[in-house]
Amino acid sequence: MGNNLNQKLFSAADNLRSKMDASEYKNYLLGLIFYKYLSDKLLQKVVELADESLEEYDTADKQTALYQELLSDEESKEDLIATIVDTLGYDIEPAYLFNVLADQAKQNVFQLNELNKAFIQLSSNYDQFSGLFDDVDLQSRKLGADDQQRNVTITEVLKKLNDVDVIGHQGDVIGDAYEYLISQFASEAGKKAGEFYTPHMVSDMMAQIVTIGQEDKRLLSVFDPTMGSGSLMLNVRNYLNYPENVKYHGQELNTTTYNLAKMNLILHGVDAEDMELRNGDTLNKDWPTDEPYTFDSVVMNPPYSAKWSADDTFLDDSRFNRYGKLAPKSKADFAFLLHGYYHLKETGTMAIVLPHGVLFRGAAEGVIRKKLLEDGSIYAVIGMPANLFFGTSIPTTVIILKKNRTNRDVLFIDASSDFIKEKNQNKLTQENIEKVVSTYKERKTIEKYAHVASFEEIKENDFNLNIPRYVDTFEEEDPIDMVSIGKEIKEIRQEKQALETSLFEAISSLQVNSEDAEWIKGALEVFNYEK
CATH class of the missing domain: 3.40.50.150 (Vaccinia Virus protein VP39)
Structure with missing residues (x-):
């Protein structure tokens, strides 16, 4: 599962990497993963409150349809929202669900302003989210020179993050994502990230x-x-x-x-x-x-x-x-x-x-x-x-x-x-x-x-x-056996001498033309000199 998360993050980061350094783009990725988590969790809660099974409602699209259907009943709508807020501490309108925005991204009709409104609604309605999405600056020129280019950048990121299973991820999603982003791009993020x-x-x-x-x-x-x-x-x-x-x-x-x-x-x-x-x-x-x-x-x-x-x-x-x-x-x-x-x-x-x-x-x-x-x-x-x-x-x-x-x-x-x-x-x-x-x-x-x-x-x-x-980790080396080392040196010298003698004999017996004779003579002199 970890590798899957890492691949999706790496792929999503591709769309941001050329535009800003790692210490900045991790803010976008982590902020969006967090928003996706809140959105997916809400949909699961809706299935549970409707007394339905997650086996039947096994995709975000099916869960969203159920949510919209339940909200269409004016009599029970208020109760449903009140229960969601009571158990989760927040609610998100269907139009602002992560998967809905990601579907719009897939059809290339996503509007950046919708995501902005989604963030504002959460942050202003519920104290615990106040300021939490400030670092996901959707107006940053680093995302693109104008709204259209910024829109394209975030569209690509949404499409890729939509496949991350944040609820089913075994372990610490933000921690794992964060550790991965730092380790992957630590050289860019520098000391700050760590x-x-x-x-x-x-x-x-x-x-x-x-x-x-x-x-x-x-x-x-x-x-x-x-x-x-x-x-x-x-x-x-x-x-x-x-x-x-x-x-x-x-x-x-x-x-x-x-x-x-x-x-x-x-x-x-x-x-x-x-x-x-x-x-x-x-x-x-x-x-x-x-x-x-x-x-x-x-x-x-x-x-x-x-x-x-x-x-x-x-x-x-x-x-x-x-x-x-x-x-x-x-x-x-x-x-x-x-x-x-x-x-x-x-x-x-x-x-x-x-x-x-x-x-x-x-x-x-x-x-x-x-x-x-x-x-x-x-x-x-x-x-x-x-x-x-x-x-x-x-x-x-x-x-x-x-x-x-x-x-x-x-x-x-x-x-x-x-x-x-x-x-x-x-x-x-x-x-x-x-x-x-x-x-x-x-x-x-x-x-x-x-x-x-x-x-x-x-x-x-x-x-x-x-x-x-206090803790002595010094490893004492085994004492050196000087007798056996002396014996080894003697054997090596004898071996060297035998090799030199046979080489000397081989060179001496070579039949050479007059051009090489000078070279052979020099070689034999070196042997004699070394001996």
Whole structure:
């Protein structure tokens, strides 16, 4: 199914690729896929409300005809729309359904303005869609110089996306589509695209770790203050016994990405009352400040070594005031870590991905790290392979934090060599992940892979957490047998001499004309010289 989705996306992207770069055209593709999802979901709901079967109404055209028929009954029309809005949270008029617009595209009678009206109607009637389609700029000159050319471009894209089965897709449609678009066109999209996507397997590993011991919670809250496309938060529910009872809290600075996360959660059937999402700057102003402001699980993949203001006023901020120093202006890594940690419940677990520098850099970062270690806040440090993330090849570390611990030891896991190499990226396998998670659970030393370091050991290392100080992966080479090597050299020399002698004899016995005689003489002199 994944390949099918990828082929359709690649084909649809063909119509946009020559006109704009990947970071722009992904907005069109993802926005349209999302609209198609809302439209297809509504049609399925209509079949269900009419008490009909999806086997009988197995195409969008049949479902649309049923919808129009039900709406033609003036008496039941109001009730039908009210029920749809009550269960789905929105409705779409038949004229604006994705498949209807795509059919018009196939007949070349599609009008761009109709799609625009469809977006406006959803966004203005229902708060949860407000601003969600802003990035699908149908008036952009990049789509074409005039309305007619723009119309042709979108017509082609609609035709191709109409074949994507967004409802039946196994897995995370927006996440899968997004990951594919970035990986396919990462060189064009550049670093920007990768800033808000955590590869699925890394996300999966973090989700497993932050849910350990909390699987049976009747209600679990998760927080991602740099949520990107929201997939990191969504993965958490895969490891819970009550996955439908999760409250999602997230913040994202980039408006386009914030909209993407909102789409992603809606696509995963998260109700409006179960998500509290905010478009804003995580570091400059604390959020959330009202209850609830602490959470069972905190997951983060912030932008690495980003700049921030590091203004002195933050020394009074309750997120940072216990640590003596602020994260440096040029490296906000610890500011993000402390923000997430501040919002962690006393019983919760936090996982954050950061560059290795946070483990050993000195100055202000060293002061903050020392305080975290003295408090017993750092529970585990996991070294990941290089080149896992889009847009950066650096190796990263996943740091696990907890509160209220009786012990101050730290588990180190060196998983940097466990991966499979693919064309542009390294990838983690299911086995790689399972090995990390089971080692994390067992929390014991494994030669060349994991080590539980006592607080005293960490103190002796001046609070430096660089993984090779604790996990020795050095492979000692076998001692060299000099006797057998000497014997081998002697044999090679004898072989060489025998070959030279037979070659010398062969050249000497050659019958040559006077022209070649000079050359032969030179060759024989070289042999004599070498001997």
